[in-house]
Amino acid sequence: MESAGQLAKELGLIDEAVDSYRRASELFLHCGKVQPSADVLSRGARAVEDERSEIAVRMYLDACAMLEEDGREQMAFDNYRAAVNLYVKLNRFKDAAAVLVRWGQSADKCHATQSQCKAYLSAVIVHLYDEDLKQAQQCYNDCSQVNAFSRSDQSETAEKLLSAYCEGNPDEIRHVVSSSHIITHLDHTIVRLAKQLPKGDVKAASVVEPGDDELNEEDLT
Template sequence: MANSDPDKLMSKADKLTKLSFTRWSIDWKTATSLYEQAAVAYRFKRDNEKAKEAFEKASKGQEMISSPWDAAKHMETAATLAKELGRLNEVADHYRRASELYMEAGRSQPASDALAKGASALEEGMPDEAIKMYTDSCVILEEDNKEQMAFDLYRNVAAIYIKTERYTDAAAFFLRLGVAADKSNAVNSQCKAYLSAIIVYLYAHDFAQAQKCYNDCSQVDAFLNSDQNRCAMKLLAAYEDGDAEEVKRAANSSTINHLDHVVIRLAKKLPTGDLSGLRKAEEPGAEEGAALDENDLT
């Protein structure tokens, strides 16, 4: 294979996919095999640009001969090559197409995985697109009742939101993780997610929302009787007392040290603002946060 001339293989394959005066039908099966051979040969030569094109065409060929699984695999390889070439937009497009092809093949888990791989590749260069792809990956698993397999994806989204200083969105995704964990009977993950959301609100110096989040989550028995609940209660009590030293002590508890690293880092920076006046600011709206729509959390 290493001795094959990939350019000639590509040329021959291209001819088989076009009609002419002497060719009245398209031979996708043979062309696809040639594209695959060329793709391997280009990779052997480390010609990623041409290898990517060959895998794209091989994917199209497998799609034309009704083999969406193989088409998806080739498209994923093309996406990997696009990443190596720095073509981030193509990375997103190729992984999304791979996901669609896996769905056509009736394989939801690989479809979700393809989106997650794309999101991971784009976290640094295109964080917003990474968030969309992680979210779509979660949706596929949610619709297939496989929420437990999406836990890391929720965390990844929350982490990106934190890195880009969108704390309300980060907290919302931790709460979404809590919902998924509840459906999966993963009590520990559920309680960690709720505590994480509260810490994120506190880091954003939104004590009122942190208190409301705590009140809502405490309506869930699993959280009410947990170490995470007791930790959150100590944090909030320290905030209400305006005791910065007690906030720091509570934020360094072993319970918090078992959360995601991105949340631990936030906790170690608490308190982030002036604690004076929090009690007064909270009292007028205390009753507003009392009501709970249980469907939001369980």
């Protein structure tokens, strides 16, 4: 079935390709082969993401869910990364940030603390790039409910960024980004966005100090 999907893609029959990849995934899953099932979905998503971006994102996230249900959270990380990159490419920044938070929660389940903290910092950066300072602050506060993040270098970097925004100081924002070895170790897509901060009129923005905003009712712990 996967070969049929590849052939359909080559012939420009994109919807048929999607159906074939999904069918191949279902057949593997029916046989209890979760990893091959998720891998087929991922390959299918890569094959059609230029022509069917929305469908490709769903395929990546379906692969993530499949692996997580099988207790293989760490194997889902590449699919999360692909979904984030595609959402950024589509300028769907709120969706990208939401996937990053979900990635962080998945990393928490498999005790991948470094990946978790990177994902949460990345989500804050994406909101800042989207010029949604209030949501960036809320995201930071929500993620700070997780002890591993609140004590991390990534949290400290996020706090420095938000403080610079609170001060309306674009030079300090650029300094935090350019001098941070923490940001340079994030995924390339996020680093690229961070290097373009700040966007918009920072001095006109009004943001509460980090930690002062009310916490979201949905606890991330």
